[in-house]
Amino acid sequence: xxxxxxxxxxxQVEEGNLxxxxxERKREKEKDQGVKYIKMEGxxxxxxxxxxxxxxxxxxxxxxxxxxxxxxVEKKPPPEPKKPKMVEVKVS
Numbered sequence: 001x002x003x004x005x006x007x008x009x010x011x012q013v014e015e016g017n018l019x020x021x022x023x024e025r026k027r028e029k030e031k032d033q034g035v036k037y038i039k040m041e042g043x044x045x046x047x048x049x050x051x052x053x054x055x056x057x058x059x060x061x062x063x064x065x066x067x068x069x070x071x072x073v074e075k076k077p078p079p080e081p082k083k084p085k086m087v088e089v090k091v092s
Contacts, residue, residue, distance in 0.1 A: 002067030009069060011062040017053040019060070021069065022046070 009023040024046045053060075059074040 004067070006064050009064055011069070011071060013053070013060060017055060017057055019051040019053050019071070019073075020048070021051070021071070022048045 004023050004025055008025065010021070012020045012022075014020055025044050027044055053073060054075065056076045057073055058076045060071065062069065062071045064070075
């Protein structure tokens with residue numbers, strides 16, 4: 001998400017373990033005074049992407065640095081396997 005400031009990017013978790021990443025890039029007005037563009041690189045407008053997370057999600061963190069958004073999703077550790085119960089057999 002290059003070109004966006006940190007306050008222009010939102011990361012949310014909605015019901016049903018749905019991760020929503022959104023942002024909006026607006027044209028900066030102070031740079032446009034008296035300048036006519038033939039072609040502008042980069043997109044303007046809104047961005048929205050949704051990701052379904054697994055049910056065993058424990059902790060989610062996000063960081064944004066130098067135009068790179070990093071979302072870390074930690075899963076719960078798997079349960080330990082149950083040990084079989086030993087039954088003593090008596091011979092009469």
